[in-house]
Amino acid sequence: MNERKFGTRLTADGASFRLWAPAAKRVDLLLEKSHAMRRAEDGWFSADVPGVKVGARYKFRIDDDIDVPDPASGFQPDDVSGPSEVIDHTSFRWRASDWRGRPWPETVLIETHVGTFTPEGSYRAMIGKLDHLVASGITALELMPLADFSGARNWGYDGVLWYAPDSAYGRPDDLKALIDEAHLRGLMVFLDVVYNHFGPEGNYLGRYAPSFFTDAQTPWGSAIDYRVPEVRAFAIENALYWLRDYRFDGLRLDAVNTIVEQGEIPILHDLSGAVGELSAQTGRYIHLVLENGDNRASLLDPAQEPPRGKYRAQWNDDYHHVWHVMLTGESQGYYGDYQRSPRTGLARSLSSGFVYQGEAAAFWGGKLRGEPSGKLAPTAFVNFLQNHDQTGNRPFGDRLESLADPKALEAALAVTLLAPMTPMLFMGEEWGTKVPFPFFCDFHGGLADAVRKGRRREYAWAYAKYGDEVPDPLDPSTFRSAVLDWDSRNKAEGKERLALVRKLLTIRRREIVPRLAGAAFGEAQAGDSGLLTAHWRMGDGTTLQLTANLSDAEIASPVDKPGTQIWGGGTGRTMPPWSVRWHLGAR
Template structure:
């Protein structure tokens, strides 16, 4: 893979350093002393240093007054504002013949490296891979790794997009994690953020002003201007960097609805096409997934392999929201959009993917959202009951198991894990972990205080009842080490009887999915499904090739009569349904198409 950005190791020794700095008059490379770089066309500065090599520490000095890190730094041994380290990406892979897995196989576990284990590093995750694989999980998805300021962070404040944060280990430690995952048959996906840079340590606006446009604003400030070819290349090369140098099996692009035009969709198309070329050249299966609050169906195409400008699937927030309202009764914020026709919207997410397919959203000021999904197969929708956002953006980071009855959560998992859409679990959910995952970061000074004030005002504005009951002072300090530590998974808790039972349930469900559902997902070209209610009983049928997958579920705390036209077929979960279904009782069947 050739790239424009970052240091280039020369075949005969030495390093060529490069910086796109169209707004700078002069750029010096600082290793042991400043050395003037040569100005090239279109704002590029370069300098070849024969004595440099892997391990060399460097920075750039802008106009003789400001030392900045390389925006394409491959590693920051200290922190975002400290010197960069030249990295040799050569690595002896033990699983060099790994070519990935089909998307239909995906059962994903999202995890935060820093809190997944007590050690909080890449190598510590390896110690838990056998547990993950034994449960039937086929993929892990790492929350963003791009170098962020401070000791801990969710990862969405990344500043240096090409550098895995040193809090988790060195680049070869990340490669060792991915190598070990592949040895166990696990895909590894990475969450990447192309809609903004973090608020501390980003100097692009000083020496590369065309990187941003004041004509469009985002929640984080001026929008990244992807109409500029170099800016577009910076993001696309970053995606290829993770997929090529680290052999990730796919990427999840965060909040692409915040890629404010001009240029956002063009960048997405070009990124997908470039990844498709990499997949073809390497013979690997590479999967691209989006988060997109707009429910933009035009960018989705699960079946074209390798990708040619579109994306395999989207995180389905609609699925989460409607199930959360059903299980908890909450109606604050965006949950309000799912309260007036709860059952109708739940039937739609089960049979059609998105709940909103062109209807207006009250939460979004009446704006229309989404479009028809009839042409999309179930594999276009990544469904979940929890993820980092839906837990961590709550005031106390409380998980679903603390908000809803245990038997209701078990029923929801039974639906999630056997439905034909790829399921995602959040770390610890597979065994019913109850500890919180609150928001945390490690900023200082006025920025840190602004974050504290912002979290408190949001808490008081959107969670007034909770605030009144708990008191604003009870809100976890987002900058406090205790808040970060509270999110670290306690793996010893799995030994408790109720956690063992939940883990056994999830493992059995995933095993049933692998046997009965996954083999029938590969050739589905569209969504052929129907859903209906009979009282509190939800009935859904999906056509999967030469079979019909059927769901019959009493989604209430009271017994309910089985529908007279109930699904017929061979039971694959829950046995044959009786005339009356018990509270939160779920049945799955396979019948003739």
């Protein structure tokens, strides 16, 4: 897979242009002048043009009817419908030339949105915050999707040009500089990629390559047909492109349960295998993570090195949902599936990964959801209390800090950051920011109206109660309201929360991470009083033990088992409300 089929290649005397357009009769390359492209029987059009230099801009004219950008464009300086720019990925001078990544057990993720992470909203501006992440104990910076989207503001899940990092945040070399500076500080960098659909504006593939799509539908439009070899190659080459040309350390694949899998070999298996080949060739640690509402444990294996069809881990929505219900009492939507006994659900998640491992889920139409997951390593689960979805898919985008009791939230952090699962924070969570993260985008005309109407349908109860107070996703002020308040780190509450997170992650680095290789799930129990206990067998033979009071009342304390206490209060006869203790027992 090292030889790309898609995209423009620089040659010794110019550039070679290619476009797969099986439905087109004629394609012309538009540079300073027009060049007729040669058509092969397999639907590929090509043209070798001497004298083309880096920075040249071009488009393709389809059947003298429509001018389109390169679907594998390396950069779109004038947004999704503008000309593509010829990029030389070999010219960047990497400083962290000996960087090979970090093993998966060392991972502590923070999910970020480039446009709202800093007031400047750029790749370059993020560099100034990297030292803060390192000092906080974070080891991996995850960026929400960058594939070029329509307009200046977007979460990133409406990308239509998968190979072009969006120009709203800077140029390709600016993104590489961010990754390089992160590597110099020992930080991994992950990218969120979307292979289940294309965005609603700026995608022209249906005009000249309709076989990209099937008749099936995803929640966001036509499903992509990965039975077609060229379509399959387009996605796999894209994954390798981000990992090779930009040196990302890993990818998080969005909502893979909405990929319509047809054919004998699933695209997820092929993509993992291709990435594994790149990892073996380069000697780099490369990590692949899934978001998968189907809870398919069979796709996961954090110890497979390099990847050969499996994935390191999955975002564990179940873990988030039981905590959210426990901390807020909310029961709408999918939270209803966790309302009966959230503490029992948490115990199941702590003892075997998923909450739903084959049981019927009402929100999912009563279908059986999930596969047994207790035999997986704990590191196969990315656990979190907040992320972009769970915060942003609320009418006001309000965070847990605005909804939950601070002491309860601190207890949740003490469990999440020291448990042997892979932890993830959402940007600003480390200092307890209350800045919201509402949904925002920058569409126009009928599409903008459709987005507004869709939001009003989805959150009719909120509009009925709050009316125009509900943020308009198209209003620039909604986007601006999501920009992080870095100054609040220095206020009393911010300092206190940041100190807590730093202490917890210091303990994780010292006591938990060295024991994660070979760790296994144990048992967990939740009592009606609020008492939660759990234990895991660590890779060095020690036992990691958790005892917590997840209630508003003081409860009797169980007898502590022999071992060293690494977190929490004393060993008295009672446990205060929302208190957490961690012990490491003897081998």
